[in-house]
Amino acid sequence: MAAVLGLLPIASSFASPTATPANPRLSQEALTAQVDAASLAKYREIVATFDTAIRVHPGDATLALARCQFMQNYSWSEDLHWTEQAQADLGACQHALKDKFGDLPEVALYVLQSTYGKAAIEQGSALEPKAAHWARPDRARLHAALANAYEATQDKRNAGKHAVQAAELSPDTPVLLLAVRHLAATGEKARARQLLMDAPVPKLPWLANARINTAHDVLPGTTARDLLLRMQKAGLKIDPYTSARALLQAGDAAGALRALPEIKPDAPESAQSRALRLTVALAAGDGNAAASAIRSSLEHETNNRWPLAQSYAVLLTIDPRAAMHPAFAVLMLTLLLAGLSIALLPGLLMFPVHYVGTVRARKARPTLAVFEGIGLRHAWYGLAVFCLATWAIPVFMIGQIVPARPGATPDLQELPSRLAIAHVVTLGIVSLLLSGTVRKFGWRQWPGYGEWKVRWFLWPGLLLTIAALSAWVVARHATPGAADSPLWNEILVHGAKQLGGPWFALLMVAVAVPIVEEFVFRGCLLGGLTRHMSFAAANLWQAVIFASVHFDARHFLFFVVFGATTGWLARKTHGLAVPIVIHAINNAIFVTMVLSR
Structure with a gap:
């Protein structure tokens, strides 16, 4: 309206026979001043119309609210030169509106949405007792405003809490995705999925893309794909890369490939x-x-x-x-x-x-090797085979499908089972390549020999007890589906369960893995190192290497202590049977904890 009024003098200037490029009236500053003057005059005229109507209907809150909203449109403009006057008018209008109609929900919410930061939190929190009697849409708007206010102050917990309340009151709330992310982070992924699926289909494609991408990022399974199909059925055009991500997460790799656009030459x-x-x-x-x-x-x-x-x-x-x-x-x-x-x-x-x-x-200070027939070359060979196989086989079978950075969420639903298959192949190849070293090791040193003493097992028993109690605490208090990314060995356990059930997971992780790892680290590595250095140094070295190859910084110290303990038992019992049993019990505790969560 203001733009049309501002253009009338311009048009008449160009129509004037005396108009020339040298005419001062045609300078950009003069033309802009004419637009500002015309728009300000029309703004004042409309405000005066509002004032007249309000004098006739002084109790009409809707009319008073519309007056403030009209002023607000111009107080935020960056193109007009009289925005300061509109801002002053808006401040006075909002003050009068709040004084006269502040108890009405639509007015209280309007004033709240014009407030920011801690002031908005205080103002919105004060409205919560009154809001108990408001209509559901108004209560949803209140919680949405509070969610945004808390989000602006970096209070993620309260922001998510109010976003969830807003979404449950009004499924199409603007803070729906904030609510979904909060529920997913606190382990309520089924509830988060329900909120997404219950929300009406948005009218704009970018909103639909945002919902699908959020589902992909925080919800496992087929939620993103289900949303994709729902949006496509409603006629919305979804970004092809968003479609591909959703289909890939659901395990439909062929569909994801079809969803991607063809690469055009020189296309960015x-x-x-x-x-x-x-x-x-x-x-x-x-x-x-x-x-x-x-x-x-x-x-x-x-x-x-x-x-x-x-x-x-x-x-x-x-x-x-x-x-x-x-x-x-x-x-x-x-x-x-x-x-x-x-x-x-x-x-x-x-x-x-x-x-x-x-x-x-x-210096005539010879060392006593833990195992006969095992030397430094066996230590090198055993560790080299183990490290090369555990790197190469997953890389060739899975590659970049596995996220390269910690904390990333895998795109493939079948990743756990593929990782488990790669691990089974790895164990088999390592066992095959080390078969010659096993024969060199000799069968007598597997069960061990000599007189065993009960006190040797007090510390290992205490260590296993600590591990069991820790696992119990984690399983009891951990939130299912929490935001923390699972460790690869946790994914491995779930993959083994997918392949053959819980008993297969126990067989692979609590039987096969201890046998292979104990032979490599306590049999080959510790056995070879003790031919050239003291047992204390050799045991510490192999324990640190054992902990390092697990790539688990959170439990690194535990792995060092555990590796040193089993190494000490290997020396005391002159065999690998006891270390294997201790290792098997520890891994069985871990598998039980993972499967019970």
Whole structure:
């Protein structure tokens, strides 16, 4: 309206026969001043109309509220030069409105939504007792305003609490996604899903995309895909990358691949989109699509070699012919160098050990090896085989499908089972490659020999008791589905359960893993180290390495203590049977805790 009024003098100026470029009336400042003057005059005219109507109907709260809302439209403008006057008018209008109609819900909520920060929290909290008698939509608006106020002050807990209340009162509340994230973070994922599914379909596609992406990020299973299908059925156009993420999370890799748009020559694509395209192609087993995505990433991302090398490893197992493209030579070299480094690193660790052994021999201070027939080369070989297999097999079977950063949420619903399969293969290959060393080890040293004493088992028993109590506390007080990302060994337990049930999980994690790990770390590593250094140093060294290969910073100290304890038992009993049993009991406690959560 104001713009139309402002254009009338301009039009007449151009129509004037005396109008020339040199005419001062045609300068930008003069024209802008005419627009401002015309719009201000019309603004005042409309305000006067409101004032006249209010004098006739002094008790009409809706009319008084509309007057303030009209002023607010101009008090926030960045284009007009008279916004300060509109702001002054708005302040006076809101003050009068609050004094006269402050008890009415629509007025109280309007004033609250114009307040921010701690002042909004105080004002909104004071309204809560009165709101008990308000209509549901008004109560929802109150809780939504409080949720936004708490969110602005970084109080996530209260923000989420009020957002949930708003969503339960009005499913299409603007703070719906805040409520969903809060419920998911506190373990109430079923309730969060229900809120999303109960909410009316939004009219705007970007709102639908936001809901699907939120479901993907915080809710497991098929919620994101179910929302996607619902939005598509309503006729909304969903972003193809959002569609692909939702379908991939639900396990429909083929559908996710179909959802992605074709790559057009020279078409811009973000690094995140390229990574998604690659993950989808690998999950769908489409070698050509995966190869194309890897080539595209190589062209655009020069500092992303290692994750791409992991993906390339999976491509080698999917489509070896596609993987032989010359552009992938650098990735193949990266894998070869990584594997070589992992295989040689244990050997480098043995050099200082050999030096210590040489010095001790010259000083006539020989050491007593824990196990006969096991030397430093067996220590290197056992550790090299274990580290190389536990790295290479998951990389070639899973690759970049597994998130590379801690805390990331896997996209594939079947990731746990795939990780469990990779672990079974790893255990089998490690056992096969170490079969010769097992024969060298000798069967007599598996059960152990000599006289055992009860007091040797007091500390191990106490350590297992502490582990059991800790697991019980965690299982009892942990919130199911909490925001903390699960450890990989937790995902492994769930994957083993998916493959063969709880008993298979116990068999793999509490039987097979202890046997392999005890032979590698206490049999080969500790046995080899003790030929060249004191038992105390050798035991500490193998315990630290044992803890390091578990990649669990939260429980690193426990792994060190546990590894040192089982190493000490191996020496005392002259065998691996007792360490294996202790290890098996500890892992059984862990499996039971994970499956009971």
